[in-house]
Structure formats: C-alpha cells, structure tokens
Amino acid sequence: MTPSKPRVRLPESAAVGEVIEIRALITHVMETGNRTDGEGRRVARNIIHTVTAHFEGDEVFKAELGPGISANPFLAFHMRVPGPGELRVAWHDDDGGITIERYTLKVE
Amino acid sequence: MRQPPGRVDRRTLLIATFAGAVAGTATVRSALAGGVVSDRAAAALADPAPLTPTSRFETAFADIVGNATLVEGGDLSLELPEEAENGNIVPYRIGVESPMSPDDYVARIHLLSTQNPQARVATFHFTPLSGQAAVQGRMRLAKTQEVVAVAVTSTNIHFVARRLVHVGIGGCGEG
Numbered sequence: 001m002t003p004s005k006p007r008v009r010l011p012e013s014a015a016v017g018e019v020i021e022i023r024a025l026i027t028h029v030m031e032t033g034n035r036t037d038g039e040g041r042r043v044a045r046n047i048i049h050t051v052t053a054h055f056e057g058d059e060v061f062k063a064e065l066g067p068g069i070s071a072n073p074f075l076a077f078h079m080r081v082p083g084p085g086e087l088r089v090a091w092h093d094d095d096g097g098i099t100i101e102r103y104t105l106k107v108e
Numbered sequence: 109m110r111q112p113p114g115r116v117d118r119r120t121l122l123i124a125t126f127a128g129a130v131a132g133t134a135t136v137r138s139a140l141a142g143g144v145v146s147d148r149a150a151a152a153l154a155d156p157a158p159l160t161p162t163s164r165f166e167t168a169f170a171d172i173v174g175n176a177t178l179v180e181g182g183d184l185s186l187e188l189p190e191e192a193e194n195g196n197i198v199p200y201r202i203g204v205e206s207p208m209s210p211d212d213y214v215a216r217i218h219l220l221s222t223q224n225p226q227a228r229v230a231t232f233h234f235t236p237l238s239g240q241a242a243v244q245g246r247m248r249l250a251k252t253q254e255v256v257a258v259a260v261t262s263t264n265i266h267f268v269a270r271r272l273v274h275v276g277i278g279g280c281g282e283g
Binding site: 019020032034055058059060061062063064065066067068069070071073074075076077078079080081082 | 196197198208219221224225226228229230231232233234235236237238239240242243244245246247248249279
C-alpha cells in the first residue's frame, strides 16, 4: 500500500534559535506481519520503516519504526531554528516507496 | 543513581518496579472502592507472567546497552497511560533533559516492548539541530507489560526508564 495524505504541522515563521515543534502524520496501515487472514495465511509485513526530517539538507530528526508503531504513524519532534529555509520530511515504506513533503519556514 | 550493569540487577529492578506498581494500584483502588482490591490488581498479583520480559526483549536490550553503565531514570522521562483500553493505539511521550549542544546532546532514544512479538518498537535519532530530545507518538501493546526507553547521549551515557501499562484489548494483530 502506498502511503498517502501526509500532514505536517509547523509554525509559518519563528525566531532564529527558537525551538519549534513539528508534528507529522501519514495514512498507512502499518501491517505488522504477525497477523493471519481468514484462511490462516500470514499477511505480509508492510510498514513505514523510516521517517526523516531535514532542514536545508541537515538532519533534524530520524525515526526507525517497527511493527509496534500504530497505524497512521504520528510523530512529534522539535527543531532549533537555524534561520529561514526548507524543511523536508520523508516517509520510507517496505515497498520501497518514498513520500516527500517540503515546507517553507520564515524567520521573524 | 547509577546502577552497575548486569542481568541480575536489571531483573531485580523489574520485579521491584512491578511490585511497587501493583502496590500503588491496589492502594489507590482501595481508597476509592472502600478496601476492595480491583480484579485487575488481584489478577496481576496472582500472575506475574506479563512482567517477565521476553527473550526477544532481553536480546534487543543487551544489543543496545552492551556493557555500558546504566543510569535509571535520571534526565529521561517516559510517559504512557497507566491503563490502555485499546492496545492498538497507546500514546507515548519520551524526553531527555539535555543542552543539545554539539559537545553534549542526546543522539538516540530506543523504545522497547517487553511483551510484543517484536521487542524493538522504534529508534529515534537526534542532532543538535533538534534543539530538544523529545518525541511523541502512538504504539501498539500486545498485552499488559512494561515499556522501556533507553536514551544514549553523544558522551555515551545510557539512561533507562520503564513504565507499566495495563492493556485491555491487545494490539499487534496477533491471532
């Protein structure tokens, strides 16, 4: 399943040096691989295994996720604002799919 | 408080944490229900099995901490509900007090389950650009268990925190 509907919330602008919160949510089944279907067959694992956040190319946060993360994975993390620029959030799934979203942050 | 490394100490701590948690639950419930200990607390006392970590957890934990000296609690906080009706969606919040400077920052936080089919729930990586070593999300819990967080600083200090969560309907899609 292709991940869809990514939503990231961050302030439109912030002061240099301020620590802001970033909230990222995506729609995904996060199939654990532990489940069997109605006929006893194992349902293959299909999860988002990595989420990364970069600001102007520098890593802000990375999450390696296992099947113990709930469906529609939500993450809240932080960034100390180094200046204006672009935040890039990427979700990587077991099918090799990568969903990338970009957001512009202004400084006050 | 610094704890010497070793399985015996960790087990003792797990048991002590468990006993404390059950005693605490029973006391609160006794006060509310006029001396009647809840069924759940009684069941927990009768059956300590949920608190014996899986071998998968033991292996994963050992892989993460190696022979490092563990600091119990300290600047690491792990927040989870005491009771989770739905094990499919259990909110967690983890944070470590840290200057998050290039010389001294929290590099990683590991989130582990002592009872799920997979012990490693997540590993979060931080940099000085993170500003704050804190993360929130939602996890699955297969059954009542302790959840464990390990934070590792850039100076290689290992903090450990544990929380007991009573689970109503288990998550993880087993069965």
